[in-house]
Each structure stands twice: as C-alpha cells, then as structure tokens.
Amino acid sequence: MNDFVIETKQLTKIYGEQTAVSKVNLHVKKGRIYGLLGRNGAGKTTIMKMVLGLTSITSGEVQLFGKNIRGQEKRIYPRIGAIIETPGFYPNLTGTENLEIFAKLRGTSRPDAVKNALEVVGLPYKDKKLFSKYSLGMKQRLGIANAIMHDPELLILDEPINGLDPIGIAEIRKFLQDLSKERGKTILISSHILSEIDLLADDIGIIHEGNLLEESSMDELRKKNQKYVLFRVSSTATAARILEQKCGGVKYRIEDDNVMRIYDMDIDLSMVNQAFITNNIGVYESSVCDESLEDYFKEITGGVGIA
Ligand SMILES: Nc1ncnc2c1ncn2[C@@H]1O[C@H](COP(=O)(O)OP(=O)(O)OP(=O)(O)O)[C@@H](O)[C@H]1O
Numbered sequence: 001m002n003d004f005v006i007e008t009k010q011l012t013k014i015y016g017e018q019t020a021v022s023k024v025n026l027h028v029k030k031g032r033i034y035g036l037l038g039r040n041g042a043g044k045t046t047i048m049k050m051v052l053g054l055t056s057i058t059s060g061e062v063q064l065f066g067k068n069i070r071g072q073e074k075r076i077y078p079r080i081g082a083i084i085e086t087p088g089f090y091p092n093l094t095g096t097e098n099l100e101i102f103a104k105l106r107g108t109s110r111p112d113a114v115k116n117a118l119e120v121v122g123l124p125y126k127d128k129k130l131f132s133k134y135s136l137g138m139k140q141r142l143g144i145a146n147a148i149m150h151d152p153e154l155l156i157l158d159e160p161i162n163g164l165d166p167i168g169i170a171e172i173r174k175f176l177q178d179l180s181k182e183r184g185k186t187i188l189i190s191s192h193i194l195s196e197i198d199l200l201a202d203d204i205g206i207i208h209e210g211n212l213l214e215e216s217s218m219d220e221l222r223k224k225n226q227k228y229v230l231f232r233v234s235s236t237a238t239a240a241r242i243l244e245q246k247c248g249g250v251k252y253r254i255e256d257d258n259v260m261r262i263y264d265m266d267i268d269l270s271m272v273n274q275a276f277i278t279n280n281i282g283v284y285e286s287s288v289c290d291e292s293l294e295d296y297f298k299e300i301t302g303g304v305g306i307a
C-alpha cells in the first residue's frame with residue numbers, strides 16, 4: 001500500500017494518428033499540491049479527463065485512492081471535485097441558483113454548502129446577478145466553488161487561475177494552500193505558467209508533447225539548479241574560441257551574440273577576463289548567477305521552454 005491518491009501507469013491516449021498522452025506514470029501524494037506544467041497542447045487536460053473518466057483510456061491505467069478506477073466510478077467520483085474546461089452553468093440563473101442545482105444533483109447534504117463555497121471563493125450569496133453577466137474571473141470562481149462544495153478529498157483543477165486578476169490569483173492560491181495544509185486535501189492542478197506552479201505546488205510533473213519529462217518535489221528541483229557565471233561581452237563567438245583555447249573542456253552555453261554562461265565554477269575567472277581583454281573582446285559584465293527554473297525547463301524541453 002502506498003500513499004498515492006492518484007497513480008497512473010503507462011497512461012496513454014491516442015486520437016487518430018496523434019498520441020496526445022504517452023505512457024505517463026503520474027504519482028500524486030496525499031495532502032500535497034501537484035502541479036502539472038506544460039505548454040498548450042502538451043496533454044494536461046487529456047490526462048485529467050482520463051483520470052476523471054471523462055474520456056476513454058487508450059492503454060495503461062489510472063488508480064485513485066489505491067484502486068483501479070475501472071468499475072469503481074460510482075464509489076470514487078463523489079470523493080473528487082473537479083474543474084475541466086468550462087463547467088456547464090446556466091446563463092440565465094444566478095451563481096447561487098446554479099450551485100443549488102449542482103448541489104441537488106450531487107446529493108450534497110450540508111444545508112450551508114452553497115453559502116460556504118461561495119464565501120470561500122469570494123462571491124456573494126443570493127445576489128441577483130445572472131451567470132451570463134459574470135466576468136471571466138467570476139466564472140472561474142464559481143467553477144471552483146462548485147468543485148469544492150461537497151468537501152471532496154481530491155481536487156482536480158484544470159488551469160483554475162486562467163482569467164483571474166493578480167489579486168484573485170493570490171486569493172485562490174492562498175485558499176488552495178490552506179485546503180492542502182490545514183485540511184489535508186490533495187490537489188492536482190494544471191498550468192502553463194511556470195511561476196504559478198513555482199509559487200503554489202509541492203510537487204511538479206512536467207509534460208511536453210504527451211510525455212512526462214520530469215516528476216519531482218519542488219524542493220528537489222530547486223536544488224538541481226546550477227550556479228553559473230554570466231559574461232556579457234562584445235562577441236560571444238570570439239569569446240567562446242578563446243575560452244576553449246584557455247580552458248579546454250569547460251562547460252558553457254552561448255545565449256546570443258553578447259551573452260554567454262560558464263557553468264564551471266572552478267575556473268580562474270580573472271584569467272578568463274584577462275584573456276578576453278587581451279584578445280580585444282569587450283567585457284561589459286561578469287556575474288555569478290543561479291540558473292532559474294525557467295532555464296532548467298528550457299533545457300529539458302529542448303530549448304522551447306515554458307512561459
Ligand atoms: N477530442 C480530441 N480529438 C483530437 N485531438 C485532441 C482532442 N482533445 C485533445 N486533442 C489533442 O491532444 C493534444 C493534447 O491536448 P490537451 O488539451 O490535453 O493539451 P493541454 O496541455 O491541456 O493544452 P492547453 O494548455 O492548450 O489546454 C493536443 O494536440 C490536442 O490537439
């Protein structure tokens with residue numbers, strides 16, 4: 001028995017000729033926030049839909065709460081709250097009326113469930129505004145309220161902060177962190193925004209063209225980030241040639257015509273500096289930097305990176 005709330009094994013989805021998700025082994029631990037990070041079209045929504053039984057699985061399997069979902073749907077799905085794409089709210093009803101309908105359909109028993117859920121996401125209870133008059137951010141909030149109304153153990157939220165303003169994002173972030181830290185809820189969230197996952201998640205899975213390239217805790221990932229020396233020079237092509245002459249085998253990367261990075265922290269920097277200057281290379285800056293998460297993703301996704 002392990003403590004994974006979600007575990008996928010070789011999970012695969014093929015649409016016609018296209019493999020949207022390829023042999024993904026996801027491990028979402030109890031009580032943690034897991035961020036699924038990937039660019040548009042990477043396969044995030046497809047993975048979530050398969051986990052939720054909203055689309056068929058081509059091959060592989062999904063385990064929820066330690067059990068294969070096949071045949072267990074009725075027992076398992078009431079323990080989950082989800083937002084996948086836009087929930088089907090009625091435009092000509094208010095937010096409260098919409099949630100009351102969903103609460104009834106689900107058989108949510110707590111009488112104050114709707115009121116509480118609206119309060120948590122910062123929407124008014126029993127006001128007159130129709131859903132069709134909501135802003136994008138308000139619609140997102142109502143979606144989140146709907147997902148948490150029945151107090152589920154697991155939340156699966158597909159890009160829940162899309163369309164929220166910065167204050168709204170910070171509020172939702174705080175609220176999701178409280179849910180996980182104080183109430184032990186498990187949360188799987190997707191995003192194409194690296195900084196957001198960085199601020200919110202405990203664990204991360206990086207999905208690129210249907211493949212899970214990396215899965216680790218955010219702490220481990222941050223440790224992996226290397227230090228480097230950034231050189232801003234008049235010509236990186238010439239500088240690279242000199243560098244290879246003086247320190248053969250040194251690890252470096254050219255970023256553009258003027259910026260290069262040297263990853264070898266043991267080299268004699270003053271000697272490098274001197275060699276550049278002697279060879280008529282203008283040195284405008286040299287500083288020790290930490291490789292950012294963004295750089296790391298650029299590296300593992302083959303240069304395309306993630307916003
Ligand atoms: N119903 C479908 N039929 C055919 N192809 C599909 C279908 N749904 C998704 N795809 C394809 O599968 C791939 C993964 O799509 P998916 O929606 O899972 O990506 P995503 O990571 O959620 O992207 P986004 O950030 O844009 O939401 C894409 O290439 C997409 O075109």
Ligand SMILES: [Mg+2]
Pocket residue numbers: 044045046158
């Ligand atoms: Mg998507």
